[in-house]
Amino acid sequence: xxxxxxxxxxxxxxxxxxxxxxxxxxxxxxxxxxxxxxxxxxxxxxxxxxxxxxxxxxxxxxxxxxxxxxxxxxxxxxxxxxxxxxxxxxxxxxxxxxxxxxxxxxxxxxxxxxxxxxxxxxxxxxxxxxxxxxxxxxxxxxxxxxxxxxxxxxxxxxxxxxxxxxxxxxxxxxxxxxxxxxxxxxxxxxxxxxxxxxxxxxxxxxxxxxxxxxxxxxxxxxxxxxxxxxxxxxxxxxxxxxxxxxxxxxxxxxxxxxxxxxxxxxxxxxxxxxxxxxxxxxxxxxxxxxxxxxxxxxxxxxxxxxxxxxxxxxxxxxxxxxxxxxxxxxxxxxxxxxxxxxxxxxxxxxxxxxxxxxxxxx
Amino acid sequence: xxxxxxxxxxxxxxxxxxxxxxxxxxxxxxxxxxxxxxxxxxxxxxxxxxxxxxxxxxxxxxxxxxxxxxxxxxxxxxxxxxxxxxxxxxxxxxxxxxxxxxxxxxxxxxxxxxxxxxxxxxxxxxxxxxxxxxxxxxxxxxxxxxxxxxxxxxxxxxxxxxxxxxxxxxxxxxxxxxxxxxxxxxxxxxxxxxxxxxxxxxxxxxxxxxxxxxxxxxxxxxxxxxxxxxxxxxxxxxxxxxxxxxxxxxxxxxxxxxxxxxxxxxxxxxxxxx
Numbered sequence: 063x064x065x066x067x068x069x070x071x072x073x074x075x076x077x078x079x080x081x082x083x084x085x086x087x088x089x090x091x092x093x094x095x096x097x098x099x100x101x102x103x104x105x106x107x108x109x110x111x112x113x114x115x116x117x118x119x120x121x122x123x124x125x126x127x128x129x130x131x132x133x134x135x136x137x138x139x140x141x142x143x144x145x146x147x148x149x150x151x152x153x154x155x156x157x158x159x160x161x162x163x164x165x166x167x168x169x170x171x172x173x174x175x176x177x178x179x180x181x182x183x184x185x186x187x188x189x190x191x192x193x194x195x196x197x198x199x200x201x202x203x204x205x206x207x208x209x210x211x212x213x214x215x216x217x218x219x220x221x222x223x224x225x226x227x228x229x230x231x232x233x234x235x236x237x238x239x240x241x242x243x244x245x246x247x248x249x250x251x252x253x254x255x256x257x258x259x260x261x262x263x264x265x266x267x268x269x270x271x272x273x274x275x276x277x278x279x280x281x282x283x284x285x286x287x288x289x290x291x292x293x294x295x296x297x298x299x300x301x302x303x304x305x306x307x308x309x310x311x312x313x314x315x316x317x318x319x320x321x322x323x324x325x326x327x328x329x330x331x332x333x334x335x336x337x338x339x340x341x342x343x344x345x346x347x348x349x350x351x352x353x354x355x356x357x358x359x360x361x362x363x364x365x366x367x368x369x370x371x372x373x374x375x376x377x378x379x380x381x382x383x384x385x386x387x388x389x390x391x392x393x394x395x396x397x398x399x400x401x402x403x404x405x406x407x408x409x410x411x412x413x414x415x416x417x418x419x420x421x422x423x424x
Numbered sequence: 425x426x427x428x429x430x431x432x433x434x435x436x437x438x439x440x441x442x443x444x445x446x447x448x449x450x451x452x453x454x455x456x457x458x459x460x461x462x463x464x465x466x467x468x469x470x471x472x473x474x475x476x477x478x479x480x481x482x483x484x485x486x487x488x489x490x491x492x493x494x495x496x497x498x499x500x501x502x503x504x505x506x507x508x509x510x511x512x513x514x515x516x517x518x519x520x521x522x523x524x525x526x527x528x529x530x531x532x533x534x535x536x537x538x539x540x541x542x543x544x545x546x547x548x549x550x551x552x553x554x555x556x557x558x559x560x561x562x563x564x565x566x567x568x569x570x571x572x573x574x575x576x577x578x579x580x581x582x583x584x585x586x587x588x589x590x591x592x593x594x595x596x597x598x599x600x601x602x603x604x605x606x607x608x609x610x611x612x613x614x615x616x617x618x619x620x621x622x623x624x625x626x627x628x629x630x631x632x633x634x635x636x637x638x639x640x641x642x643x644x645x646x647x648x649x650x651x652x653x654x655x656x657x658x659x660x661x662x663x664x665x666x667x668x669x670x671x672x673x674x675x676x677x678x679x680x681x682x683x684x685x686x687x688x689x690x691x692x693x694x695x696x697x698x
Contacts, residue, residue, distance in 0.1 A: 117591055137594045150592035154610045163606075164596030215596060 067129075068093040068219060068251045069114060074123035076109050083109040085275040086123070091219075091253060091268075096245050098254045098262040101272035102298070107255045108223060110272075114253065115221050116140045128218055143212035144221040147228070149204045151196045151211075157183070158192035160207055164215045182214035185244065202233050209241075213248065220245075222254045226261060238264050259299045263287060271295045288347070291333050292423045296345050303351075303391045307344040307421070317421055319344060322386030323364045324414070329421035343422045348379070348392040350418035353401055353410060360413030366391070368408050378402040382410055455669060459662040465655070477663040487664065490647035494628050497559050497643055501566035502623035508567070509574030509619055510612075516575075517582040528575075535572045542568065543636035550637065557639035565633040570623035577622055577683050581615020614682040621679035625672050644668070 069091040076084040084106040091097045099107035112118040114125060116137030125132045127141060143164075152160050162179045170178070183189050186206040191199075199207065205225060212220055225241075226234045242265045245252045256262050262269045263283040270280045271290075279291045290296035293304060310326065311318035319342055320326050327344065354360060369390055370381035378401040380393040393412060395401035404410065459478070463471035481487060515521070516528050534542060546565050547557075555561060589611075593603040631645040638646060648664060651657045 115595060117594075137591070138597045138599060142595070144592070144595045146588045146592055148586055148588050150586060150588040152589060152592070152607060163593070164598070167597045167602070211592075211596065 064093045066093040067091070068095070068127065069253070070124075070126040071110065071114075072124045072126070074110070074113065074120045074125060076106070076113065076118065077121045082275050084113075084120075087272075087275070087277050088123075089270055089277060089280055091251060093251055094249050096242065096252045096254070096265055096267045098256055098266040098269045099272060100256055100259060100262040100269050100298075102257055104274075105272040106275040107257075107272050111144075111221050111223055111253060111255045114219070115142050115144050141218040142221055143215045143217040143219075144223065145205075145208045145212050145225045147223045147225070149208040149225075149228075151199070151204050151207055153196045155196060156192070157188065157194045157196070157199070157207055160196065161192075161210045161214055163211060178214055179210075182210040185213060185248070186210045187240075201229055202237070205229065205237065209244075213244075213250075217250065219251045219253060222252060224255055224257070226256075227258070234261075241265060263299070271298060273298075288418075289330065289420055290345070290422060293343055293345070296420075296422060301348045301392055301394070302345045303348065304389070305344045305346075305387060307342050309340050309342055317342065319421060323384045324362075324416075324419060327416055327419050327421075329419055332421050332423050345420050345422055346391075346414060346418050348394040350414060351391060351393045352413045353380070353393065353395050353399070353404070354413050355399060359411075362416055363411050363413045364391075365409065365411045368404055368406050368410050371402075371404065371406055373402050378404075380404065380410070382412065452669065455662055456666040459659065459666045461659070464659060477659040478667075480660050481663055481667075484660070487644075487647060487660075490642050490644045493559055493641050494644040497563050497566060497634075498624040498627040500563045501570050501627040502620045504563070504567045505570035505574045505623045506578070506616060506619045508571055509578045510616065512571075513575055513578035513582050517579055517585070518587070531575055532572045534568055539569070539632040543633045546633070547636045557637055559638065559641050559643075561637040561639075562634045562643060563627075565637045566623075566627040566630055569630060569633060570626050573622050573626055574619040577619045577679070578612075578615050580683060581612050581618070585611065614685045618679040618682040621675045621682070625675045625679075629668060629672060 067090045071087055071089045071091075074084055074087050075082060087106070087110060099110060101107050109118060113120055114127070114132075116132065116135065116139075119133075132140060152163065155163070158179055161182055162175060165175050165178060168175075179192070180189070183192060186209050188203065188206050188210060191203070194203075196204075196207075205228075208225070222241075226237050229237060238261055241252075245265075254262070254265065263286075266283055268280060268282055269286050271278045271286055273294055278295050279286055281289070286295060287299050290299060290302075293302075296302040296304075305321050305324065307319035307321045307324075307327070309317055310320045312331075313328075315331050316328055317331050318326060318328050321344055324344065329344065332342070352360075354363060364384050366382045366384035366387075368380055369383050372379040375397075377394050377396055380395060380401065381390050382393055383390045391412070457470075460473055460475065461470050462474040462476070512528075512531055516524060543565065546561075546568070550557070550561050550564075585608075589607055590603050593607045594600070598606060629645055630643075631649065634643045634646055635649070642650065644664075648661050651661050
């Protein structure tokens with residue numbers, strides 16, 4: 063990965079009548095990066111991907127690929143290739159013909175064309191299946207053919223539109239790992255559209271989280287998960303406990319907030335922050351709260367009562383009421399110490415790391 | 425009591441179905457039988473086997489002319505209704521637009537409109553426009569009759585045509601024309617061929633519209649109708665009818681096989697149902 067920008071999206075808006083599918087979006091994707099566009103359906107992620115591919119045109123703004131403006135350049139002359147959600151395998155062609163479809167236009171020598179098709183099939187571990195008909199492939203195999211067909215073109219950017227959503231859970235997780243390895247070995251810039259936060263977290267170098275046509279946050283997986291800029295982003299990426307906090311002090315890059323349970327906390331100043339009414343939201347992920355057993359104590363702890371318990375096999379989900387909090391805290395605890403045996407109604411103490419508390423805009 | 429009735433129904437239903445089929449196809453099957461019967465009148469018992477009625481057909485210039493007229497009308501009507509059908513079927517299966525339901529309904533209407541009404545209306549309009557009746561007017565009338573059939577066949581071929589296939593082709597560098605040639609055409613070709621065959625078959629043996637709209641050149645069904653006035657020519661008509669029956673059956677069968685192939689081809693479920 064380099065710092066050279068591969069895709070630049072500059073103030074791009076896409077309107078359909080009064081509806082803005084994408085609203086003044088800007089971002090830069092670096093060369094060799096695995097970049098994900100993450101958000102719920104209708105957030106504009108697919109619209110943005112299709113505009114990069116050339117299947118849709120921005121109403122306003124510009125898209126640059128490798129420094130070149132893409133306005134007026136149709137999909138067939140862009141240095142991008144796409145893996146479609148439906149895979150779009152040509153049903154009248156076999157695997158080899160599907161993969162070689164784009165090469166035909168390059169008028170390569172027969173042997174060279176064959177070598178590149180075989181190479182691409184080997185890359186996606188489909189070696190030897192070249193003669194298979196499109197109708198004789200499993201879901202996972204179709205996905206690999208679609209991938210090989212795009213990679214064989216050696217694009218500057220590979221676009222993936224929810225490529226794993228049609229696969230079952232096990233295969234999906236296996237493909238996540240494979241896709242990540244593949245991307246690292248070919249070094250091509252990957253742009254993935256997904257609504258699955260785990261997929262985005264597991265595969266990406268950076269993630270753009272989108273809502274309602276706007277880009278809410280662009281960051282590394284760890285940052286978007288641990289330091290979400292607002293409640294919406296925090297919520298979309300997984301469980302999060304929210305506590306209302308009073309701002310009692312401000313310093314360079316930091317704010318000091320006060321809550322009934324956590325006391326005074328010095329937190330990183332949220333990026334989308336308008337200190338208007340003197341309050342902020344403090345958040346902590348359920349797994350960042352730890353059950354304290356017996357006589358064990360911690361420097362930072364809160365105490366309360368277990369009001370509900372849900373068993374999930376490897377973890378147990380506890381709901382704990384803390385005096386002074388408007389809502390009970392969710393806690394996830396691994397089951398190796400007996401969290402699954404804590405009775406409802408029992409008193410409980412929870413340890414936390416103040417660094418795990420994140421201040422957010424509402 | 426109920427059980428008795430049910431058992432009676434179970435026993436009798438196959439017999440009823442067999443009788444039904446017999447009434448439906450029995451008369452049609454008599455046609456080839458009498459066409460090889462060595463007798464000038466189609467009556468039982470059979471007088472003996474002969475090919476002579478078929479041999480007579482070859483020497484009949486009028487018949488050959490009428491058949492040639494029908495072939496020309498059939499080809500023209502098939503091509504026209506298929507071209508129009510491609511446009512219509514693609515619009516209906518691909519785009520959303522105001523009045524879409526009304527439009528597809530109206531295209532299908534000739535299926536159930538009384539043909540004689542259609543024929544008379546067309547005659548009035550064509551005459552009002554000052555067009556003289558000829559094979560051209562017959563062809564135009566046949567396009568109207570064939571179009572719903574073309575639409576049905578083509579729509580089943582186009583439906584489920586995943587739009588992303590054309591996008592994938594463009595994405596892989598192919599031009600719009602190249603995409604049409606390498607993806608769209610091969611996938612819908614069986615449906616197009618099926619539509620051509622079905623329209624040709626329908627036009628070839630259509631009588632009412634042809635009767636009203638033809639000028640001095642008769643089509644084959646009109647020729648046959650004219651021959652029926654002469655009892656002596658009946659066996660030859662039966663022979664001709666047999667040839668048409670077998671021909672139509674073959675063409676429609678091929679068309680249906682092609683249509684099914686087209687449907688199977690356009691199916692591209694992305695692993696969801698695999």
